[in-house]
Amino acid sequence: MKKLLLTAIAAGFCMGAYAQTEKGKIIAGGTISVHSSKSNSQTASQKATSLNIGPSIGLFVGKNMVVGLGLEYVTNKNNPYLYSTYLNGLPYTVTVSGNKSEALGIAPFFRYYWDLHERVKLFGQTNTTFYWGKSNTLNPDGTEIKSVDNTTFIGSIQPGIAIFPTKRIAIELKVPLFSYNYQKSNYIDPNMPSATSNSFSFGSDLTKPVLGINFHF
16 A cells, blocks of 8 residues: 555656646746856956846747747946056056946747656757847946947847756756847947947857746646
8 A cells, every 4th residue: 555655646746747848838937147257467357247137938839839929138247447557668557448238128939849858858949039228338437428229139049958847847058059140339429320230159158058947837
């Protein structure tokens, strides 16, 4: 009797942990990533930080196939700093301004899962994200000057892994694989014309993982 009870409990736990990725299910959650770096030398020190928060919701339109929509909030900050040098043989201090940028985006996405185990799945995700943001110049005295309004489009492919500790919860980790970035910058200074930039990148950067938690209903 005791053995039968333990078997029933174990079977119930396995069923409860089964990953729900069937058609008609809903996935809701989000991601967060934080990066910080600091460079030091004998003459200067600079710190840079970034934060990305992205809530999202999606619908399984087929087994292992999700179509969804996310929001993105991104902020980056490079602190201003001073460094010492020499000019005509005399000590000279140079002031370097920093910058701070913020952007809000909307991100439709498609994701497909591959089963490794009932609690572990690999996935590939494509995102098309549109950002609207601004960038300010940071002066060493603590003041800020608004300098640029930015409009950005990013298309990306991100592989990842999802681990299901329970039936309803997935802990996810993904890394960038491919991205295309287009940005148009409109400067506040009327004497400066608008500018555009394009960039491509390919290859996983394991130093910039994105951690996420999703709930399956």
